[in-house]
Amino acid sequence: xxxxxxxxxxxxxxxxxxxxxNKLRSRLKEQKTFLLNMMSSPxxxxxxxxxxxxxxxxxxxxxxxxxxxxDSDVDAWTIAEKTSAKTIQLHTGGMCxxxxxxxxxxxxxxxTEEIDLAVLENVGNLVCPAEFxxxxxxxxxxxxxxxxxDKPLKYPLIFTVCDALIINKIDxxxxxxxxxxxxxxxxxxxxxxxxxxxxxxxxxxxxEAWCDWLYQEVMEWNK
Amino acid sequence: xxxxxxxxxxxxxxxxxxxxxNKLRSRLKEQKTFLLNMMSSPxxxxxxxxxxxxxxxxxxxxxxxxxxxxDSDVDAWTIAEKTSAKTIQLHTGGMCxxxxxxxxxxxxxxxTEEIDLAVLENVGNLVCPAEFxxxxxxxxxxxxxxxxxDKPLKYPLIFTVCDALIINKIDxxxxxxxxxxxxxxxxxxxxxxxxxxxxxxxxxxxxEAWCDWLYQEVMEWNK
Numbered sequence: 001x002x003x004x005x006x007x008x009x010x011x012x013x014x015x016x017x018x019x020x021x022n023k024l025r026s027r028l029k030e031q032k033t034f035l036l037n038m039m040s041s042p043x044x045x046x047x048x049x050x051x052x053x054x055x056x057x058x059x060x061x062x063x064x065x066x067x068x069x070x071d072s073d074v075d076a077w078t079i080a081e082k083t084s085a086k087t088i089q090l091h092t093g094g095m096c097x098x099x100x101x102x103x104x105x106x107x108x109x110x111x112t113e114e115i116d117l118a119v120l121e122n123v124g125n126l127v128c129p130a131e132f133x134x135x136x137x138x139x140x141x142x143x144x145x146x147x148x149x150d151k152p153l154k155y156p157l158i159f160t161v162c163d164a165l166i167i168n169k170i171d172x173x174x175x176x177x178x179x180x181x182x183x184x185x186x187x188x189x190x191x192x193x194x195x196x197x198x199x200x201x202x203x204x205x206x207x208e209a210w211c212d213w214l215y216q217e218v219m220e221w222n223k
Numbered sequence: 224x225x226x227x228x229x230x231x232x233x234x235x236x237x238x239x240x241x242x243x244x245n246k247l248r249s250r251l252k253e254q255k256t257f258l259l260n261m262m263s264s265p266x267x268x269x270x271x272x273x274x275x276x277x278x279x280x281x282x283x284x285x286x287x288x289x290x291x292x293x294d295s296d297v298d299a300w301t302i303a304e305k306t307s308a309k310t311i312q313l314h315t316g317g318m319c320x321x322x323x324x325x326x327x328x329x330x331x332x333x334x335t336e337e338i339d340l341a342v343l344e345n346v347g348n349l350v351c352p353a354e355f356x357x358x359x360x361x362x363x364x365x366x367x368x369x370x371x372x373d374k375p376l377k378y379p380l381i382f383t384v385c386d387a388l389i390i391n392k393i394d395x396x397x398x399x400x401x402x403x404x405x406x407x408x409x410x411x412x413x414x415x416x417x418x419x420x421x422x423x424x425x426x427x428x429x430x431e432a433w434c435d436w437l438y439q440e441v442m443e444w445n446k
Contacts, residue, residue, distance in 0.1 A: 041264045041265045042349050042374055043264065043367075043369060070377070072376045075377075094380075124264070124349065124378070125319070125350050126265050126348070127348050128348075131317070144266075144369060145369075146367060146370075146392065147264075147265055147267075147369075150297055153297055154294070155265060155347070156294055156295075172369070172395065172399075175395050
């Protein structure tokens with residue numbers, strides 16, 4: 001609980017974000033720190049998924065978390081209480097996404113020397129975060145069953161920029177008109193290489209495949 | 224079906240949005256057209272709610288719909304197929320929200336002379352649309368049960384700028400940890416005057432109170 005700090009991060013309006021992102025990615029590669037950028041709509045279960053992911057991997061990886069929010073710090077407290085990961089809260093001051101320089105500011109505060117896997121929980125938004133490369137090693141998005149299988153049609157960019165798609169809340173599939181085959185088809189149409197992991201973060205179902213993939217990616221990056 | 228057109232709307236970078244919004248609102252008031260701006264996360268049920276709302280009010284009001292999306296037109300086709308409302312699709316060209324001038328461009332294409340109630344279905348996003356006054360007579364947001372009761376803590380601005388909050392998907396309350404009293408408390412803390420309507424757009428439960436409120440607001444505006 002002591003490790004939970006709140007950092008106000010500011011957007012640099014003159015920056016070339018793609019250049020900043022590439023610089024940050026190179027530095028993280030040298031330092032052997034893998035940065036995972038996690039994106040989704042509000043309420044899709046990012047924080048619950050993250051708690052399970054950290055607890056599954058924390059005996060093998062040193063993990064740090066940056067929780068980005070416009071204003072509140074409820075998610076950072078949840079991570080700090082339910083996991084052993086070092087956690088800081090980033091406040092974006094109203095901004096709807098993080099760019100590479102804001103991410104750099106956050107990583108500086110988190111400290112990356114003792115971190116194998118740094119996770120950025122981006123602002124809940126399917127539009128703006130997809131437009132800004134944060135410098136992450138890999139991008140993952142969470143789509144939850146109640147949101148519907150048409151989301152790859154309506155928010156195409158985020159499906160294009162992500163390496164993995166977690167489909168969360170599969171425990172409520174019987175109560176929603178959600179077609180798993182159709183969402184796979186729509187998502188793969190945006191991004192044929194996308195890895196897809198159906199899970200239930202609440203019960204833990206499907207977490208193993210996702211955590212195995214992430215662990216392999218971290219090992220590959222940090223070797 | 225003939226009435227479904229796709230309009231590319233462009234943001235005016237030099238505009239004073241608040242001034243544009245106030246001008247548009249005054250003109251709509253003179254023309255006796257009520258503009259409802261509907262906001263929510265992706266997948267909260269805006270389109271399903273709108274179909275039910277239109278079908279409940281279409282014998283008393285002449286209704287027009289502007290469906291704003293980044294890219295697709297699936298929602299506009301749904302409205303055109305399932306209701307008798309005049310419907311157009313607005314494409315924002317990647318933009319994460321509509322501003323007042325983009326709304327004005329849409330209304331011009333929709334035509335407001337024969338419309339008592341114009342509905343703008345904004346881009347699915349809890350952050351950016353809240354920051355831009357569209358010139359609407361009233362703002363409504365939809366929060367769906369699966370998104371969780373903590374959203375007023377995490378996305379405060381949208382709860383502040385809305386006149387009404389629809390809480391959708393109450394049919395799945397038994398399957399989610401969603402505290403209705405707590406969400407009311409959090410939301411009222413942001414906005415004590417907020418009207419709250421729990422509904423299930425799929426079954427129609429609770430729609431009457433919402434439609435009655437909307438009808439009264441339209442009558443008041445257009446008198």
